[in-house]
Amino acid sequence: MNNKNDRKDFVSQTYFKLIYYSELHSSNYEDRIEIYNKILSENTELTPEEKRSCQDRAQRNTEREKELFKRGKPIGCGYCKLTRYSTxxxxxxxxxxxxxxxxxxxxxxxxxxxxxxxxxxxxxxxxxxxxxxxxxxxxxxxxxxxxxxxxxxxxxxxxxxxxxxxxxxxxxxxxxxxxxxxxxxxxxxxxxxxxxxxxxxxxxxxxxxxxxxxxxxxxxxxxxxxxxxxxxxFADGNLRDYLKKNHSTLSLQDRVFAIWRICGVLLDVHRQDLIHCDLHSGNILLYTNRCLLTDLGLCGPVEDRNADEVFGIIPYMAPELLQNKKYSKATDIYGLGILMWEIFAGHPPFFDKAYDEQLILEIILNNLRPPKLPEVPNELQNLIYRCLDADPLKRPNIEEIHDIIKKIYCEILENEKLGIEYERKKKRTNEKLVIEDEKKKKRTTVAFDNWQQDSFQSQIIKFDFNDSELKKLSDISVIKSKNLELNTSASNLSIKDDFFIIEPHTLSSFISNTMNFFIEKFKKTK
The missing domain is CATH 3.30.200.20 (Phosphorylase Kinase; domain 1)
Structure with a gap:
């Protein structure tokens, strides 16, 4: 180690590594304590003094969690005579x-x-x-x-x-x-x-x-x-900066581990019947091997989260938020899906586009989503796009996501071939990009290098449409104030299995007219 701080970080990293190992192997807190104590005693990298420090830290956290979650046997307090759980x-x-x-x-x-x-x-x-x-x-x-x-x-x-x-x-x-x-x-x-x-x-x-x-x-x-x-x-900064610096060296295990920890903290939030409302990689801070959630300025009870004023970074915002519908746990899940994709891609989605009104309309009207990454394992790939479903009712809840990610992470730890296969696919994907379109790859690299960090700040997005303005659309009417349900003229529609089908020759003008209208309206609200 270069200095005292490096050694301190190493001890902290080892502590959490052992804690996470015990979490993976048992859901019972008493069993986890036993597992932690065993692997700590067997550790050969820490000095006896450092082991005692880790032991004391674990005891403090265990006793705090006993009192917090009322774990273990209740006992009477000798001072206040009330019930307590911590010794x-x-x-x-x-x-x-x-x-x-x-x-x-x-x-x-x-x-x-x-x-x-x-x-x-x-x-x-x-x-x-x-x-x-x-x-x-x-x-x-x-x-x-x-x-x-x-x-x-x-x-x-x-x-x-x-x-x-x-x-x-x-x-x-x-x-x-x-x-x-x-x-x-x-x-x-x-x-x-x-x-x-x-x-x-x-x-x-x-x-x-x-x-x-x-x-x-x-x-x-x-x-x-x-x-x-x-x-x-946290000196290590946020997840966005970390991915920018370390993307090329991160293994499959590293990426799934980060997702598992992020899912764990979102699980804590949702279990309190709260929603975060502004999930993105700039709000995940890193310290050694920890991922911590910050910026709870919008976090609040589910029933209070109306979307009269939409706030966030456009690609991480669920389509329903961009249509002035309510925040929900499902809108957090959409943001989590984008985060999972970003952890594998190494960059935010749509960084080669302006985060503006046109992107909003592409997400709403064209169901625009980040492209699939061939190297991502199938089970994880499917989970990501379930999180990005346009229908919030079809997105999985955080309990299911957490369980799936934990299972995948355990499989990676137990089977090194999964990591090798990931690296092989990733290399093949990169080689294919070079062979097929070197110019496109170069343009993409330049776009990311020149990408404006100002785009990566949460901002207020206002949609305030009135009836007279909506009537300016020649082919579209909006039903229900602020809920954008789009129709075109009946002559260009057919019905199949309860779905409206827009004829191909009218689709381009339909989208074009819609986008032009909203672009003009969006500019007026700035």
Whole structure:
């Protein structure tokens, strides 16, 4: 190892490698603990001290999950007399401890104070506690990036996040100095309640594969005085950047592993009856061998997710969203299908096209989807395109997807021939591209190299059609306000098995007129 940080990353990577191995081999948490302890003791790459560190980390996580999911045997707490499940601490006692400090701090904003107190009254487990963090606790603040609605900074948090609770001493154990991200909403003083819904989702989901939200602070710099969510920092960046750098070296096992971990965190979200609403590779962060979901700004309960204002990156958005229909778990599944395709392709879909109104109409009218990749195993290929079905009712749910991906991953681990066959097909596909169309491949490479990263930011897409504007279409009428059900004149239609068939000689003008109308309308709404 080159330095101390490299060794630390290696230990963390080994820890999660062993955790994931135990998850693959048992769904029972007690069995997983036993498997983990066995393979940790047999490991020859870690020092005795590093093994003890991994053991302590596993124990902390196990005890936290016992309390979180009420696993194991219930016991009476010797302090508060209520029921607990962890032998390490009691969440009720931690919440009581947090409440004892309610009068000792303020953010300067009643809405935020109320929000943090509400979070602390409902979640008192380490790694899932929302705090007010004075800005003076941060140093080395540096601007990292600008998003559509937020400004991102990195900083060093001198005290560090809450790591554990010492029950005998009745106080918290802190991480110590650590690098964090400050996500500051532009004009957060005007949109406080809406902005901190994102922080609430971080706490509500309480998944180990969601980026941690440690608390809220108020930035005090010469050019920014907005409130910010404090989150953990991942130096490896997001999945989009990782694929761009490493696509050519990733194996079949690497790709399916990433999909399995992403499915796992989406499973956690959907089990809470929440939907993410903005899945794409820029919202998946990486750390050693982990994939973590971030940007929960749109995440919310299923019943609340109307699509009056559509937000996202066009290729990842389900066709029904582009027709002003409701967000649903099925719209997340569509985004997941695009993500799975991208992990194998190495680039976002349609990067050689503008992410604009014309692409939207091709997706809606022409059922445009990314092309099939010959090297992808058949079972996985079929799963991807089931996720991309135009009918949301025909898409699989996340439980089914997770089970299929887990099964495929286990098969890859047990049969190295699958990986060899994948590499052979991938090589043959690349050779075929070179032989058949060298010029096209060159154009594609140039297009990807010149691809504008600005296209890869979620944005608001508004469709606001009124009846008088819709009547301007000569061959099309729209039935039901905002639900785009397209018809043409009866003379050009035939009916077969309850489907309307548009005659070939009218199809091109039908699509052309539709696209031209919506293009003009889209421009007016910008």
């Amino acid at each position: 390490r601490y009691c969440e009720n006692c931690i919440i009581k401890y947090l409440k004892s400090f309610f009068g000792t701090w303020t953010s300067g904003c009643d809405v935020i104070d109320k929000f943090i107190r509400e979070c602390q009254s409902n979640s008192g487990l380490p790694l899932h506690i929302m705090e007010w963090i004075p800005f003076e606790q941060f140093e080395d603040i540096e601007h990292l990036a600008n998003g559509g609605f937020a400004t991102i900074y990195t900083a060093t948090w001198k005290r560090g996040s809450i790591l554990d609770f010492n029950e005998s001493k009745r106080n918290f154990v802190y991480q110590g100095s650590q690098k964090v991200v400050l996500k500051s909403l532009n004009n957060s003083n005007e949109h406080t309640e809406k902005f901190f819904e994102e922080a609430k989702r971080f706490i509500q989901i309480r998944s180990g594969d969601i980026v941690n939200a440690y608390g809220i602070t108020k930035i005090k710099t010469s050019d920014n005085s907005n409130y910010a969510i404090v989150m953990n920092y």
